[in-house]
Amino acid sequence: MSRLRWTSRTIFLFAAIGSAVGLGNVWRFPYLAHKYGGGAFLIPYLSALFILGIPLLILEFAIGQKLQKGAIDAFRTVNHRLRGIGFGAVFSGFVVVVYYAVVMAWCLHYFVNSFQADLPWAGDAKGYFFNSVLQITDNIGTIGGINWPIFSALFVIWAIIYFSVWGGVKSVGKVVSITMPLPIILLIILFIRGITLDGSFSGIYYYINPDFKALYDPEIWLAAASQIFFTLSLGFGIMVAYASYNKETQDVAADAYTTAITNSAISLFAGFVVFAVLGYMAASTGVNVEEVVASGPGLAFVVFPEALSLMPWAPFFSAIFFLTLLLLGIDSAFSLVEAVNTVIVDRMGHVPVKRVAFYVCTLAFLMGSIFTTGAGLYFLDIVDHFVTNFGLVLVGIFECIAVGWIYKADKLRAYINKVSWRNTGRWWNVTIKFIIPPILILLVIIQFFKEIKTNYEGYPDWAIAIGWGVVVVPLLIAVILAIISKIEEKAVE
Ligand code: PHE
Numbered sequence: 001m002s003r004l005r006w007t008s009r010t011i012f013l014f015a016a017i018g019s020a021v022g023l024g025n026v027w028r029f030p031y032l033a034h035k036y037g038g039g040a041f042l043i044p045y046l047s048a049l050f051i052l053g054i055p056l057l058i059l060e061f062a063i064g065q066k067l068q069k070g071a072i073d074a075f076r077t078v079n080h081r082l083r084g085i086g087f088g089a090v091f092s093g094f095v096v097v098v099y100y101a102v103v104m105a106w107c108l109h110y111f112v113n114s115f116q117a118d119l120p121w122a123g124d125a126k127g128y129f130f131n132s133v134l135q136i137t138d139n140i141g142t143i144g145g146i147n148w149p150i151f152s153a154l155f156v157i158w159a160i161i162y163f164s165v166w167g168g169v170k171s172v173g174k175v176v177s178i179t180m181p182l183p184i185i186l187l188i189i190l191f192i193r194g195i196t197l198d199g200s201f202s203g204i205y206y207y208i209n210p211d212f213k214a215l216y217d218p219e220i221w222l223a224a225a226s227q228i229f230f231t232l233s234l235g236f237g238i239m240v241a242y243a244s245y246n247k248e249t250q251d252v253a254a255d256a257y258t259t260a261i262t263n264s265a266i267s268l269f270a271g272f273v274v275f276a277v278l279g280y281m282a283a284s285t286g287v288n289v290e291e292v293v294a295s296g297p298g299l300a301f302v303v304f305p306e307a308l309s310l311m312p313w314a315p316f317f318s319a320i321f322f323l324t325l326l327l328l329g330i331d332s333a334f335s336l337v338e339a340v341n342t343v344i345v346d347r348m349g350h351v352p353v354k355r356v357a358f359y360v361c362t363l364a365f366l367m368g369s370i371f372t373t374g375a376g377l378y379f380l381d382i383v384d385h386f387v388t389n390f391g392l393v394l395v396g397i398f399e400c401i402a403v404g405w406i407y408k409a410d411k412l413r414a415y416i417n418k419v420s421w422r423n424t425g426r427w428w429n430v431t432i433k434f435i436i437p438p439i440l441i442l443l444v445i446i447q448f449f450k451e452i453k454t455n456y457e458g459y460p461d462w463a464i465a466i467g468w469g470v471v472v473v474p475l476l477i478a479v480i481l482a483i484i485s486k487i488e489e490k491a492v493e
Pocket of ligand 1: 025096230231233236
């Protein structure tokens, strides 16, 4: 059977950019930039983009497109014992989408609740988010009940994801032709709204004012490296799966540059939107911008809603904001599901995509219900912390070793140059073999020592153990897969 194909190269690029551009661009990048030296953060960020991000993206695109397989089978082709790398990637991806969809469900909840003259969170956005929306318990040990409104929203999100991926890349292609460009247009609307508010420029000043002394702090370089990793959706098997539906002759290098540069441009732009609004909020409540900055859920579901509620036309702009988040996030979410579906369909060619998609979505939805309990946010925080700090980075290290040393970087580069208009020089081999692995290993080691020094966020040991489980289980399985194939080979001999 011939492999499904994207309807066009543009649609593939929309899908890849759609996966890369997600909540991280809005709620993580601007905050990091502000925290780590403002405009000066661009130096480590762009260095990480060119040293780590683009070479790895070229690698993931090239391996998927050349071998025409999703992550597990692609690495199996490189070497039978390496299929665990692909497994680790899609395992991490599956874990991420389980909670990412829950965040989408919160966005949906806020979006629906924007359609009232008086926004329900006006005056107490914090209380609204933690008590009304999350119904959060006092600590992670108290699970509380399932929060049904969020559970229902989660169901809707999974229905949307299911109908996006049920036809494989054919249906994904149709959906991304809306979910990639539309949120960018909405961001532009929010930008115009933002900069026409009083105080917006002082907010933007906080975002870009460079502090070059910050560059002496090693932490800023690590932050830049892990942001690049996450924002380009590397280490999940997504880019491998997506590229596997391209024609073998597509220009891999150009696709990687286009995806990576567009994604970073959108991050930068989103920072202007976020800080314009924060500046307005600081000015209208008479505090310093420093006191209102936040990242992650705190930014999207507390600070921003508060700021939106202060604006003229509050319901309208809040609907636009949450719709933007939904559209930004949904194509990242289903890219993860598509990576999982791809490896399953590759393995069991006779099973229809629709059925695979249905089982994967149902399982992920059911597992996601844990994050809709009163302790959901705590679990989400832990799982997110461990997968993004360890899972992905480990996959990245193994990818580089597998391709650089076992498959041979030069062999893949010869393919890349055969199909690409612009030549990728020897620097790529050097980067994949000698530069990225030590950087990522260093990242893991530093993070590991931080982890064992104190429990992340002071969570109890059993909860931290769940976090480690998410990292260690796929690692163990990968090792077992490597050993089993040794035994299989022996048996053949
Ligand atoms: N790239 C996404 C972002 O920046 C994160 C993500 C990665 C989401 C992989 C889903 C899958 O938000």
